[in-house]
Amino acid sequence: MNNNDVALLGRLTRKLRRLNDLDDDDIAAIGNLRLQVERVERFRELVREGHRPDRCCLLLSGFAARFKVAATGARQIVSFHIPGDLLDIQHLLLARADHSIEAITPAKVGWIPKADLLKVAWARPSVGKALWRDCLIDGSIFREWVLNVGRRDATSRVAHMLCEFIVRCEAVEVGRREDFELPMTQQLIADATGLTPVHVNRVLKALDNRGVVERTRNRFSIVDWKQLCAIADFDAAYLHNAA
Amino acid sequence: MNNNDVALLGRLTRKLRRLNDLDDDDIAAIGNLRLQVERVERFRELVREGHRPDRCCLLLSGFAARFKVAATGARQIVSFHIPGDLLDIQHLLLARADHSIEAITPAKVGWIPKADLLKVAWARPSVGKALWRDCLIDGSIFREWVLNVGRRDATSRVAHMLCEFIVRCEAVEVGRREDFELPMTQQLIADATGLTPVHVNRVLKALDNRGVVERTRNRFSIVDWKQLCAIADFDAAYLHNAA
DNA sequence: CGGCCAGTTGAAGCGTGTCAACCGTAGTGG
DNA sequence: CCACTACGGTTGACACGCTTCAACTGGCCG
Numbered sequence: 001m002n003n004n005d006v007a008l009l010g011r012l013t014r015k016l017r018r019l020n021d022l023d024d025d026d027i028a029a030i031g032n033l034r035l036q037v038e039r040v041e042r043f044r045e046l047v048r049e050g051h052r053p054d055r056c057c058l059l060l061s062g063f064a065a066r067f068k069v070a071a072t073g074a075r076q077i078v079s080f081h082i083p084g085d086l087l088d089i090q091h092l093l094l095a096r097a098d099h100s101i102e103a104i105t106p107a108k109v110g111w112i113p114k115a116d117l118l119k120v121a122w123a124r125p126s127v128g129k130a131l132w133r134d135c136l137i138d139g140s141i142f143r144e145w146v147l148n149v150g151r152r153d154a155t156s157r158v159a160h161m162l163c164e165f166i167v168r169c170e171a172v173e174v175g176r177r178e179d180f181e182l183p184m185t186q187q188l189i190a191d192a193t194g195l196t197p198v199h200v201n202r203v204l205k206a207l208d209n210r211g212v213v214e215r216t217r218n219r220f221s222i223v224d225w226k227q228l229c230a231i232a233d234f235d236a237a238y239l240h241n242a243a
Numbered sequence: 244m245n246n247n248d249v250a251l252l253g254r255l256t257r258k259l260r261r262l263n264d265l266d267d268d269d270i271a272a273i274g275n276l277r278l279q280v281e282r283v284e285r286f287r288e289l290v291r292e293g294h295r296p297d298r299c300c301l302l303l304s305g306f307a308a309r310f311k312v313a314a315t316g317a318r319q320i321v322s323f324h325i326p327g328d329l330l331d332i333q334h335l336l337l338a339r340a341d342h343s344i345e346a347i348t349p350a351k352v353g354w355i356p357k358a359d360l361l362k363v364a365w366a367r368p369s370v371g372k373a374l375w376r377d378c379l380i381d382g383s384i385f386r387e388w389v390l391n392v393g394r395r396d397a398t399s400r401v402a403h404m405l406c407e408f409i410v411r412c413e414a415v416e417v418g419r420r421e422d423f424e425l426p427m428t429q430q431l432i433a434d435a436t437g438l439t440p441v442h443v444n445r446v447l448k449a450l451d452n453r454g455v456v457e458r459t460r461n462r463f464s465i466v467d468w469k470q471l472c473a474i475a476d477f478d479a480a481y482l483h484n485a486a
Numbered sequence: 487c488g489g490c491c492a493g494t495t496g497a498a499g500c501g502t503g504t505c506a507a508c509c510g511t512a513g514t515g516g
Numbered sequence: 517c518c519a520c521t522a523c524g525g526t527t528g529a530c531a532c533g534c535t536t537c538a539a540c541t542g543g544c545c546g
Contacts (some may be wrong), residue, residue: 074394077455078386093376098481127460133336142385150437151317194393233314238341
């Protein structure tokens, strides 16, 4: 381990400390994890459905999405990921990947051997708890997404996705709601909300016209956060203070 | 603990053994859990969103559903549960319930103090792994549901829900696909698939007419399992051999 | 300059929702 | 034992939100 690794693992440490109290030994154990850093271009597949990963992917910078594909070829994004996220903790205990993950922007990732992470999880219960808790919050977010695509109309769906994404980004200090750089295309928003890109476009335009958001080239800002939350039916409780 | 408790905890033991190898001490630790048995009528709420449960609910017989409610009042079921399921393991590490759970049939449940279960999880790593793994499979099922309600048409959605439910029931020997007693109404199927009861009715009728399923009063049988799976785009891999 | 990608817009179609009525069965009480 | 009720299921007519298809724009990059 060198000093550079420590800096890189800092993102992970900060995330886990938000999930559970950690003492110095816990933090040291995380700092001792081996990390193989890699820069990847946009749309690089990080995990492929059906494969059996033997390492976990820590997202150091950039954004990623997990998705599944229906028999018709339609794609459904089931979650977006932001810097500091461990993209596939589930593979610590599940052999086969049940979905794929790809970078949606150029990104820097760190690969951690699965066995190392498992060892730390059981040797340092506080770290284990933090990791387990992370999985549970993941689950809570999926439940909210089932509700989102199952029962909300297009406008609420898109608004909800934006609220969640921005709140989580602010928690790790990647962007601010008043002046945001949305890392995803309308196509990706469509994949996440179960809509078509055409309709996402119309929804965004309507939110813009209503003065809720403002879009200029490359920038995206929430003009009226309260109203966006109301439209979205967004209540951050399901994030369990992880954000 | 009396012999009766051992018999009741047998369902839990069998489930956890499917999730991870357990030795005799692990099984004894599970057998020593205190269990407060309760019979509940249909539609009894077992967990309420916003509450902070201090015990976990083991479903001994009957069926249950987890759900969330949108601001419009629309309800979305996010999972069904069958005998042997621990309904709210997530509350081991998340204080606040982010969704509600209710019995959808008369049921027998066993309440286990949260602290006891947590203690066993850390004292007996194999048990802890089994519980953690259970949470991860839960998550995998949610992901599949996001895809289901997000990207499949009404017929596939309903068919998929049926496939999953029946496969899981068969794994715990509750019913067989050739002659099944569906424990849920069309209203509940609608709540789970993001459809209206009226449309669920039309879909089921169409599946019946096509000779894929057969419905008589109280009974429900899959006539052509292969075709149902094809219509459903169902591949059990996401259940990770838990079923 | 040319090509590509993301975004934008309009017109038409369709899958599912909505509304409303009706049926059959089981349960309840007189 | 029958009237009454409640509930789950069934059906038809119509409405509408979103999809589909297709064309076009603007910016970026080779």
